[in-house]
Each structure stands twice: as C-alpha cells, then as structure tokens.
Amino acid sequence: MEQTKKTWIDYYKKFGIYIFLAAVFIFFAAAAPNFLSYKNIINILRQVSMFGIVVTGVSAVMIGGGMDLSVGGQMAVVGMILGYFMVNMNMGIVPAIVIGIFIGCLFGSLNGLVAVKLHVAPIIVTLSMMLVLQGVAYLITGGYPITGMPEAFTMIGQGYIGVIPVPVIIFVIFIIFGWIVMNKTYLGRHIYALGGNKEAARLAGINVDRLTVFIYAFTGFAASIAAIIMVGRTNASQPGAGSSYPFDCMTAACLGGISISGGEGKISGVVVGVIILGILDNGLVLMGVNSNFQSVVKGLILLAAVAIDCYQVKTKKS
Amino acid sequence: MKKKLLSLLLATAMTAAVLTGCGASNESSQAQEPAENQETEAEEPATEEEDSANAESASSEGTKIGFLAPTLQTEFFISIDDGLKKECADRGWEYVSVSFDNDSAKAVTNIENMVTGECDIIIAMVSDSSCDAALAAAQAEGVKIMECGVQTEVYDVCLNTDQYAVGVAIGDMASEWMNNQLGGAGKVVVYTTFQNQDMQNRGQGIQDAIKEKSPDAEILEVVDIGKDVVGSGTSTTENMLQKYPDLNTIVCYGDAAAVESMEAAKAAGVDSENFGIFSCDGTAQALEGIANGDPQKGTIAFAPLAPMMAEYSERLMAGETFTEVITAETITITSENLSEYYTAE
Amino acid sequence: MKKIINIADSYKICFLLLLFLMPAYVSGIPAVRASFFVRQITVMILLTLGVSLELIGGTFDLAFAAQISFSALMAMVCMMNGCPLWLVCIMICVINAALGCLKGVLLVGLLMPSIIFTLALQAILTNFSAGIAPNSGIVLKELQSIYRERMGMGGEILLVLLGIVAAFLFLEFTYYGKYSRMLGENLSLAKESGLKCMQISIIVHLFASLFFSSAAILLMLQTGSSNASLGENYLYRVLTAAFLGNVGPFGGRGKVSGMIAGAVIMVLLIATLTGKGYLNRWETILEGLIILVALWAQRKKK
Numbered sequence: 001m002e003q004t005k006k007t008w009i010d011y012y013k014k015f016g017i018y019i020f021l022a023a024v025f026i027f028f029a030a031a032a033p034n035f036l037s038y039k040n041i042i043n044i045l046r047q048v049s050m051f052g053i054v055v056t057g058v059s060a061v062m063i064g065g066g067m068d069l070s071v072g073g074q075m076a077v078v079g080m081i082l083g084y085f086m087v088n089m090n091m092g093i094v095p096a097i098v099i100g101i102f103i104g105c106l107f108g109s110l111n112g113l114v115a116v117k118l119h120v121a122p123i124i125v126t127l128s129m130m131l132v133l134q135g136v137a138y139l140i141t142g143g144y145p146i147t148g149m150p151e152a153f154t155m156i157g158q159g160y161i162g163v164i165p166v167p168v169i170i171f172v173i174f175i176i177f178g179w180i181v182m183n184k185t186y187l188g189r190h191i192y193a194l195g196g197n198k199e200a201a202r203l204a205g206i207n208v209d210r211l212t213v214f215i216y217a218f219t220g221f222a223a224s225i226a227a228i229i230m231v232g233r234t235n236a237s238q239p240g241a242g243s244s245y246p247f248d249c250m251t252a253a254c255l256g257g258i259s260i261s262g263g264e265g266k267i268s269g270v271v272v273g274v275i276i277l278g279i280l281d282n283g284l285v286l287m288g289v290n291s292n293f294q295s296v297v298k299g300l301i302l303l304a305a306v307a308i309d310c311y312q313v314k315t316k317k318s
Numbered sequence: 319m320k321k322k323l324l325s326l327l328l329a330t331a332m333t334a335a336v337l338t339g340c341g342a343s344n345e346s347s348q349a350q351e352p353a354e355n356q357e358t359e360a361e362e363p364a365t366e367e368e369d370s371a372n373a374e375s376a377s378s379e380g381t382k383i384g385f386l387a388p389t390l391q392t393e394f395f396i397s398i399d400d401g402l403k404k405e406c407a408d409r410g411w412e413y414v415s416v417s418f419d420n421d422s423a424k425a426v427t428n429i430e431n432m433v434t435g436e437c438d439i440i441i442a443m444v445s446d447s448s449c450d451a452a453l454a455a456a457q458a459e460g461v462k463i464m465e466c467g468v469q470t471e472v473y474d475v476c477l478n479t480d481q482y483a484v485g486v487a488i489g490d491m492a493s494e495w496m497n498n499q500l501g502g503a504g505k506v507v508v509y510t511t512f513q514n515q516d517m518q519n520r521g522q523g524i525q526d527a528i529k530e531k532s533p534d535a536e537i538l539e540v541v542d543i544g545k546d547v548v549g550s551g552t553s554t555t556e557n558m559l560q561k562y563p564d565l566n567t568i569v570c571y572g573d574a575a576a577v578e579s580m581e582a583a584k585a586a587g588v589d590s591e592n593f594g595i596f597s598c599d600g601t602a603q604a605l606e607g608i609a610n611g612d613p614q615k616g617t618i619a620f621a622p623l624a625p626m627m628a629e630y631s632e633r634l635m636a637g638e639t640f641t642e643v644i645t646a647e648t649i650t651i652t653s654e655n656l657s658e659y660y661t662a663e
Numbered sequence: 664m665k666k667i668i669n670i671a672d673s674y675k676i677c678f679l680l681l682l683f684l685m686p687a688y689v690s691g692i693p694a695v696r697a698s699f700f701v702r703q704i705t706v707m708i709l710l711t712l713g714v715s716l717e718l719i720g721g722t723f724d725l726a727f728a729a730q731i732s733f734s735a736l737m738a739m740v741c742m743m744n745g746c747p748l749w750l751v752c753i754m755i756c757v758i759n760a761a762l763g764c765l766k767g768v769l770l771v772g773l774l775m776p777s778i779i780f781t782l783a784l785q786a787i788l789t790n791f792s793a794g795i796a797p798n799s800g801i802v803l804k805e806l807q808s809i810y811r812e813r814m815g816m817g818g819e820i821l822l823v824l825l826g827i828v829a830a831f832l833f834l835e836f837t838y839y840g841k842y843s844r845m846l847g848e849n850l851s852l853a854k855e856s857g858l859k860c861m862q863i864s865i866i867v868h869l870f871a872s873l874f875f876s877s878a879a880i881l882l883m884l885q886t887g888s889s890n891a892s893l894g895e896n897y898l899y900r901v902l903t904a905a906f907l908g909n910v911g912p913f914g915g916r917g918k919v920s921g922m923i924a925g926a927v928i929m930v931l932l933i934a935t936l937t938g939k940g941y942l943n944r945w946e947t948i949l950e951g952l953i954i955l956v957a958l959w960a961q962r963k964k965k
Contacts (some may be wrong), residue, residue, distance in 0.1 A: 034563075039560055040560045043557065087690050118962065120955065120962060125955065128955040131948065132948050132951035134946035135947040137952070138704045143396040146607070147577075147602070147606070154581075158584070232576055234549065234552055234581055236577070238583075241549070254779075259384060282557055285558075286561050289542075290542055291543070291550070292791070295786050295787075296787050299790065300783075303780060304371055307775060310773045414937065416942050416943055416944060420798075420890065422882075423706075424895075428937060431933065432698075432935075434699060434700075435934070435938025447804050448807075448886040448888035450807065451811065451886075451887070455698075504678055656952050
C-alpha cells in the first residue's frame with residue numbers, strides 16, 4: 001500500500017500537470033462556445049503573457065525558498081511611473097522604459113536587502129512592501145489613471161509581429177531566458193541549492209545573501225516588464241493594477257509543480273500552470289460563469305496543489 | 319511582574335484620561351455655538367441679504383466637511399473628492415475624505431471617526447441603510463448628514479439620482495446609435511456589476527431601454543464584470559469578441575470598463591464606425607475616445623456633483639431644512655455635443 | 664535609558680504612542696463619542712485576540728476577515744428565511760469553528776504553510792460569498808435597534824473583558840494554551856517531544872474561532888447587514904495591531920497585554936488619521952511600515 005501511494009505521488013509530480021492541462025482543454029473545447037479556434041488560442045496566450053512573465057520571476061523566488069507577495073504593487077508603481085514620465089513629462093519611450101525597469105529591479109532588490117539585513121522573513125517583508133506600494137501607487141497622481149500613451153508604445157501591448165501578438169513574443173523570450181538560467185547556468189543551480197538547504201548552500205561557498213537579493217531583483221525585473229506590457233495593452237497607467245497577481249502567481253506556480261518549501265520545480269511546469277489558469281479564465285468567461293466562481297476555482301486549485309506538495313514532502317521525510 | 323503591572327496601569331490610566339477627556343474645551347466649543355447663534359439673532363433687523371450673508375459666514379466659519387465615498391480608487395469618485403477639496407479650500411473650510419470599499423463595518427467606523435474628528439457635515443455616499451444607526455448617532459451629535467446617491471431614512475438633505483433612469487439614458491443613447499448606424503440590427507453585450515443595488519438598477523435600466531427602443535437588437539449576454547480589477551474590461555472584451563464574432567455594441571455601467579473595452583476593440587481591429595461602446599461617468603478618457611472617432615460613441619456625465627454638494631452644505635450650515643430629495647442632473651454626451659464638454663489638449 | 668529606548672517592549676510603545684495621539688482627543692469626548700471608541704475597541708480587541716492566539720499557535724491567518732463575512736452572510740441568508748437570531752448566532756459559531764478545525768488540521772496534519780492555505784481560503788470564501796449573496800449584500804435594519812437596545816456600551820465592555828480574561832486564562836493556565844507556544848515555535852520538535860499536536864492545534868483554532876464568531880455577530884448586528892466585504896478592512900489593521908503588540912509572526916510569542924495595547928493603538932491611530940484626512944492614502948503605507956518595523960524590533964530583541 002505504501003509503495004502504491006508513493007508511486008501515485010510520483011506519477012502526479014511527473015505527469016499530473018500535463019494530464020490536468022489536457023483535461024481542462026478537452027472540457028472547454030466541448031463545453032465553451034468558440035473555444036477551439038486559432039483566434040481564441042492566441043487570445044489566451046496574449047492574456048497570460050504578462051501574468052506568465054511575473055510568475056517566472058515568482059517561481060525563481062519560490063525555488064530559492066522564498067515568496068514574493070509584492071509583485072502586484074510593484075507592477076502598479078512601475079506602471080504609474082512609466083505613464084508619468086511618458087505623458088506628464090514627455091519623456092521618450094526608451095528612457096521611460098529603462099527607468100521603469102530600473103525602478104522594478106530596485107523594489108525587488110529592496111525586498112531582498114530588507115529580508116537579508118534585517119533578518120525578517122521574506123514573506124513578511126514582501127507582504128509589508130505590498131501594502132506600502134499599493135498606497136504609493138495612489139499617491140503618484142492622487143488616484144487618477146494616466147492615459148494617452150504614445151502610439152508606438154501601445155504596440156508593445158497591442159501590436160503583432162506577423163500573426164503573433166508582441167506580448168506573447170516577449171513572454172516566450174522571457175521563458176527561454178528563465179529556462180536557460182535555471183537549467184544551464186551555475187546561477188540556476190545555486191538557486192536550487194539555496195531553496196533546498198540554505199545552510200548547506202552557505203557552507204558550499206554560495207553567497208546566500210547576495211543570491212537572495214539577486215532573485216528578488218529578478219522578480220522586480222519581471223514585474224516591470226509585465227507592467228510595461230499592461231500599460232501598452234490598456235493604454236493607461238492604473239494605480240490599482242496587479243491587485244490580483246500575488247494570489248494568481250502563487251496558484252500558477254504551485255500548480256506548475258514549484259514546491260512551497262523550495263528547491264524543487266521547473267520552468268516548463270510553470271508555463272503549463274500559467275496556460276492552465278489562462279484556459280480556465282478564458283473558458284469560464286466563454287461559458288458565462290460568474291467571475292467570483294472563477295476565483296473560487298482558483299482558490300481550490302491552490303489549496304489542492306499545495307496540499308499534494310506538502311503531503312509529498314511529508315511522506316518523503318517519514 | 320511589578321514593572322509590567324505598573325506599565326499596564328499607566329497605559330490604562332492614559333487611555334481612561336483620553337476617554338473621559340478634559341471636558342473644558344468641549345464645553346467651551348459648545349459655549350461658542352450659543353454665542354454665534356445670539357450674534358446671528360442680533361443681526362436680524364438688518365436687510366435680508368446682509369442677514370443671510372452674515373448668517374452664512376457666521377455659521378459656516380470653521381466648517382469641516384467629511385466625505386464618505388464607496389471607493390476612492392475610481393476616477394468618478396476621485397474627481398468628486400478633488401472637486402470638494404477645491405470647493406472647501408475656496409470657502410476656507412476644512413475637508414477630510416475616506417472610503418469604505420463596500421465594507422459596512424468600515425463605513426460605520428469612518429462615520430464615528432469623522433464625528434470624533436469634529437466634522438460639521440458628513441457627505442455620505444453610502445450604498446444601503448446599514449449605516450443608519452451611525453448616521454443617526456452623528457445627527458445626535460449635531461452633525462448634518464448629506465446623503466448622495468442613495469436615499470435611506472437618516473439624512474438632513476438627500477442628493478439622489480435614479481440609477482435605473484441613468485441606465486435607461488445609457489440604453490437610449492446606445493439604441494439611438496444602433497437605429498441610425500446599424501439599422502437597428504445591433505448585437506449587444508451589456509457589462510454590469512452586482513456589487514451594489516444601484517449598479518444593478520443601472521444595468522437593468524440599460525437592458526430595458528434597449529429592448530424598448532431597439533426591439534430588433536439582440537442582447538447576446540449580460541456580463542458581471544465584477545470588482546473594478548484593472549484589465550478585466552480588456553480580457554472580457556477579447557473573450558466576448560471571440561465568443562460573438564458579430565458583436566458590434568458594448569454597453570457598460572461605467573467608463574472604467576468601457577475605456578478598457580475600447581482599447582481591446584481597437585487592438586482587435588474592429589471597424590470603429592460600426593462598433594459602438596456606451597457608458598457612464600463622463601471621464602476624460604471616454605470623452606477623448608469619442609473625440610478621436612474610436613469605438614467609444616457616448617457617455618452619460620453627471621452635472622458636477624462637488625459644487626452642488628458644497629452649495630447644499632452651505633445652506634445646511636445656514637440652518638435651511640429640506641424635505642424633498644434633490645435630483646442630480648445627467649448629461650448625455652455624444653459626438654454631436656462633445657465640444658461643449660471637452661476640448662482636445 | 665537603554666531600557667526606555669528598547670522599543671520592542673509593547674508597554675512602552677503603548678505609552679509613547681498614546682502620548683503622541685492624545686492631542687487628537689484633548690478636545691474632550693462626550694458620551695456618544697465614548698460609545699464609538701468602546702464599540703471600535705471591542706471589535707478590534709476581539710479580532711486581535713483571535714488572530715494572536717492563532718499566530719502563537721503557528722498560523723499566520725489571512726482568512727479571518729473572509730471567514731467573518733462568510734459566516735455573517737450565511738446567518739443573514741438564514742434570517743431572511745425566518746431563522747431566529749439566537750439560532751443564527753450559533754450557526755456563526757459553528758461555521759467559524761469548522762473553519763478553525765480545518766486550519767488546525769491543515770497546519771499540523773499536512774504541514775502546509777499557513778500563509779498560503781489561508782490566502783487560498785480567503786479567495787474561496789470571499790468569492791463564494793460574493794457569488795451567492797443576493798444583490799451583493801443583505802440588510803435587515805431592525806438588527807441595529809436590537810443591538811442598541813440589548814447590547815449597548817455596557818454589553819460591549821462586558822464582552823471584551825470576558826474575552827480578555829478568557830484569552831489570558833487559556834494561554835497561561837491551560838494545557839492547550841501553554842503548549843500552543845511550543846507548537847508555534849517548532850512544530851517538528853513539539854511532535855517529537857510527544858505532544859498531542861493535532862489536538863492542541865484544533866483546540867487553539869476552535870478557541871480563536873470564538874473570538875471571530877463574536878466579532879462577526881457584533882458587526883452583523885451593528886450594521887444590520889452583511890456582504891462579501893464585511894470586516895474585510897480589518898485584515899491588515901488587526902495583523903498590524905498583533906505585531907505592534909509584540910506577537911511573533913511565526914509562533915510561540917505573545918501576551919494578552921501586548922495584544923490589547925496593539926489594538927488600542929490601532930484604533931486611536933485610525934481615528935486620528937481619519938480626523939486629519941490622511942487615512943485614505945496613508946493607511947496601507949503606514950500599516951506596511953509598522954509591520955516591518957515592529958517585526959524588525961522583535962528580531963533585534965531576540
């Protein structure tokens with residue numbers, strides 16, 4: 001019986017997410033009108049592209065044994081700063097983007113630095129940062145959105161290269177970059193080592209503090225890219241942007257096989273997790289399901305995914 | 319143990335002192351009111367204009383206004399907040415604003431704290447009668463209550479708009495365009511929200527107006543767009559365009575969702591001339607869309623609420639009473655009359 | 664001098680902040696305003712006690728606000744269909760107890776990180792409530808007058824004193840309360856030492872659920888309404904109050920006196936910010952900063 005249970009968990013870890021992807025795809029193909037069309041697939045990919053970029057960053061943090069709840073706030077502030085420079089100060093697109101990315105990396109680094117220097121748990125640091133940034137986003141323009149971005153800029157969110165939307169291309173590039181870093185570089189191995197056992201990583205000569213700051217900075221970078229795409233897509237900087245991202249990102253990451261305890265998980269799994277959530281969102285809207293029940297479904301998915309992961313860790317230990 | 323007990327006792331004593339209060343300044347502030355009243359009474363023999371001016375200035379001096387909004391995260395309410403701030407600054411009044419974010423418990427706490435914060439008038443844009451007890455307690459403290467947007471049983475003056483009528487106005491605007499531009503053959507999706515009764519009434523008004531004025535139009539779906547999550551208008555519109563390829567009209571309960579829909583529709587390459595988006599709030603982005611010939615074809619704006627609120631606050635402080643509900647006007651803005659309300663920068 | 668400056672001591676924080684906040688109240692408070700303060704402090708203390716007990720036991724709870732609104736909403740739905748008030752109050756207690764048990768089991772049984780599963784619970788409960796609530800909320804105005812007549816300031820003071828005494832006795836004099844600290848500090852060692860961890864966890868969460876139930880009933884009666892957002896804004900206020908009161912975020916540490924001090928400070932702070940017009944833009948920023956500073960100070964003291 002013990003042997004069977006272990007095997008079941010192993011199969012789930014290896015194939016479960018792909019089976020789940022196939023299941024939701026088949027379900028919505030049958031039940032949701034106009035789901036199975038080329039345009040809709042592109043729709044789904046475009047909708048998950050910003051989200052997927054942030055999840056990649058959050059996954060790196062989770063693999064490293066941490067958690068980042070402040071991604072939504074970072075997106076909101078970076079978006080507002082971007083809009084402010086481009087519209088209110090008539091700055092060029094490229095300098096504004098560079099500043100936006102810099103600010104995003106700065107916020108991420110701040111999370112890491114505070115966690116490392118003040119010895120406060122990263123999840124609490126990012127929770128506090130989330131609250132602070134939510135407030136700061138509203139202070140920039142007193143709560144008003146900034147509209148009227150340069151047309152060239154909106155191409156980032158609304159444009160196409162051939163038949164592929166630009167956000168999807170950026171997402172794919174980001175995923176490839178993330179996969180290479182996590183699987184083919186020493187940096188990626190160090191991140192896995194950090195998440196696996198921090199003390200062992202330190203004893204092995206890894207500068208854990210610097211690495212922690214780096215991976216949070218990377219999440220900030222991911223959030224800033226997502227903010228750029230979001231502003232381009234909506235043609236507006238909104239102070240309330242990204243409010244649902246912390247929860248959604250964690251759901252996608254856990255669904256994609258990233259372990260809560262750290263040291264485990266793959267970027268390929270994360271991509272599948274992101275696509276599953278995108279299909280769920282899209283399919284449920286096409287079926288006319290209330291948006292609240294969509295969030296209930298996501299909450300149940302998060303609970304189930306984390307429960308299975310924790311059960312696996314528990315059985316491994318015993 | 320002794321130190322802890324001592325510290326705790328000190329803290330409790332401080333709290334008790336704060337609660338019971340000095341009493342003197344409250345009495346002195348109460349003493350000031352009768353003096354002001356006597357001053358006003360003594361000036362009665364003067365001319366009527368002088369009377370009212372003196373009465374207004376005497377009674378409105380040092381006035382503090384508290385504004386309770388459902389949210390201060392959408393442009394509509396932020397513009398009211400900013401407008402009130404300006405009106406109060408012009409009159410030399412103090413001003414505070416808070417939001418309750420659809421949480422009745424927070425609304426009650428905010429009302430109590432505004433009373434504690436010495437507000438003379440509370441402008442309460444509540445959503446139902448859950449705050450009536452708190453508003454009644456505020457009235458018992460001598461605070462004037464101005465309700466706006468909903469009518470309950472506790473108020474000194476009520477500025478209200480029939481949200482169903484607003485919905486009908488939006489629906490009429492959409493129907494007129496469909497009849498003129500599409501020969502009445504509109505394929506419509508309605509975006510509404512079930513967050514509060516007012517918005518539901520508005521959504522119902524939209525649907526009823528379209529059914530009456532454009533009987534040939536088809537309402538394909540009524541979508542609950544949910545809370546104002548940034549990006550939900552964009553993704554919902556993309557999904558609706560996918561679900562209903564012949565969709566040509568979107569009617570929204572508010573500009574926030576409408577402008578996102580507009581961007582999504584443009585990105586999808588719809589024919590702007592034969593695709594119409596209609597909404598309410600009269601925000602700058604919506605008006606800009608109409609001016610640019612984008613899919614946004616019309617919006618319903620409210621007559622500026624902040625000056626109206628300030629005016630009635632003045633009248634309340636002057637002692638005027640109101641038995642009738644004051645109706646806030648709405649203005650239908652389309653490309654035909656856009657120039658009266660919007661100038662491109 | 665060093666001892667006075669040691670800001671990790673909650674009593675001194677209370678003393679210093681009360682000095683700072685007192686000017687806002689020097690104008691004097693007539694009876695009606697005292698009732699405002701008592702009402703707010705009652706709800707705040709009950710919630711802070713409940714959350715702090717869970718924190719001590721190792722649960723960082725992000726779902727308690729959603730729990731309150733969900734249970735109150737279910738109660739209102741039943742009342743609309745003719746259930747008497749006493750029965751719906753019991754129902755609120757049962758719902759909160761069941762959710763408390765679930766949290767206890769997930770924490771100890773599956774070793775799930777509490778912040779994650781409570782985040783998931785929060786999403787499920789809030790959105791489920793929003794999805795099923797007719798017209799996004801239910802209002803029964805007569806509850807407000809029932810509350811005024813039967814409860815009033817005296818009832819609130821009695822209730823909060825009862826809660827404080829109960830929490831104190833539970834933490835200091837019962838098996839479950841005393842060993843909940845060990846559970847929160849180091850669960851694996853607590854298991855190895857032979858403690859009945861599952862039992863302790865469930866009892867602690869059940870006890871905490873009583874405070875949440877009381878708060879839910881109070882809020883429901885005070886507003887005569889419930890919707891998916893009722894009490895939502897207490898989430899970060901209460902967490903801030905708990906950390907300000909020197910309750911540890913990951914278990915094992917906290918005293919009732921600190922919890923009360925933190926709750927009082929937050930109520931005064933919110934009232935002051937509202938009166939000065941700063942609440943709207945600065946509340947979340949201040950809460951975030953206070954949490955960070957309070958936890959840093961706790962770490963420093965360690």
